[in-house]
Amino acid sequence: MPGTPEPGSALPSDAQASNAQVAAGSGNAQPVSSVHEVSTLIEQSAHDLRSSLNAIQSWAYVLDRAFDTTPAPAQRALDGIRSGMQQQLALIEEMEEGVRLLADEAPPRWQQLDLRELALQAIADRRHAAEARGVLLSPLSTDGAAIWPDASASANAPDAPDAAAYRIDGDAMRLAPLLRHLLAHCIWRAPAGGAVSVHLFSEPDYVKLRITESPPLDSQRSASRLAALTDFFGRRPPQGGETPSRQSSALLLTRRMVEMHGAVLSAESAGCDSDKVSVCIAVRFPRHMRLA
Incomplete structure (x- = not known):
């Protein structure tokens, strides 16, 4: 309210200074991280x-x-x-x-994590946001096989992929938010009535996560977005003194968390017609961290 003193301002300035000196010299004041x-x-x-x-x-x-x-x-x-x-x-x-x-500057806490389980949870967490936007969020697919939200039923299916195929060294406190924020970014980018799909690919030394967006109506936008994402993921400055394209806070966080995991971000184009290119954001996670 107007005229209401701020907390602590009721004391005269010299009294406040005295109290501050007492607190500093008492040895009880703890530094705040x-x-x-x-x-x-x-x-x-x-x-x-x-x-x-x-x-x-x-x-x-x-x-x-x-x-x-x-x-x-x-x-x-x-x-x-x-x-x-x-x-x-x-x-x-x-x-x-x-x-x-x-x-948070705390060192990572590495453990074996199943990227399938984390991806399924990220999709479940963001499904409501996709529905609110009118965006179709497809079931997770792994090397071409669809994995439905009921992970336990999928794991018991005869043709279910080996769980070890998608295991990586990761920091659970950072990896789960990474997937959620990356998926949220793609959902917000998708037009109403569009679709977003998540794929996992098992490679000898890596597990690759790829999120595919709906192709935009204007093919030029796909080309410019691919170029902007490539520069952003590679931390390359814009050429010719151009202003760097602005990226979402979700992508800023994703890039930091991906780099911390020793993974690699890239922008790809999906196999569509030449005039309808879908933009994909891919992350290749190493299976094992190389500790210094």
């Missing part, structure tokens, strides 16, 4: 952002109930407001997690 400070900041920022969205949502509810029969243009506007709010809430959630992961 950067990760903790970042977490506190992001939690408060996310709370503030959600508060504004909740207010908008409340007004949308009031407007929706203000008419016995809502006019079609008003109903479309309200539907757009709700959809936009859901997207913003999802982005806030991803931002919270992403900032914490980027600020």
Whole structure:
């Protein structure tokens, strides 16, 4: 409220300084880690952002109930407001997690992980977001065989691939968010009515994850996106003094987590007609980490 002092400002400035000196000299003050400070900041920022969205949502509810029969243009506007709010809430959630992961300097905790299980979980976690966008999220496929969400049933199927075929050394606390954020990026990029599919390929020394997007209506956009992603993944500066293309926060986090795993990000084109090229984002995870 106007005129309300900030916490701690009720003391005169000399008293505050004295108290600070006492705290510093008492030996009880503990240093605050950067990760903790970042977490506190992001939690408060996310709370503030959600508060504004909740207010908008409340007004949308009031407007929706203000008419016995809502006019079609008003109903479309309200539907757009709700959809936009859901997207913003999802982005806030991803931002919270992403900032914490980027600020976390703890060494990786390597263990054997099944990339199939993590990919299935990422698809399940993001299916609601895909449905809200009107995007088809296909079942996971491995070397051409579809794997449905019921992983236990798939594992018992006679033609199910060997579980060891998709095992890698990974840090579970970082690898699972990596897959979720990468999948979320592709879902947000897909047009309404489009599709996103996830594939796993077993290689002798690597397990390859590939996410395929729907081909855009304009073939030129595929070519420019492939070029922009290739430069971004390779950390190559733009040529000729051009402004670097902006990438989503999800891709920024993905690149950092991929590099930490010793994996390689690449942009590929799927086998489609020459005038309808689908953009794929691929990650090749090494099966075993080469520890220094």
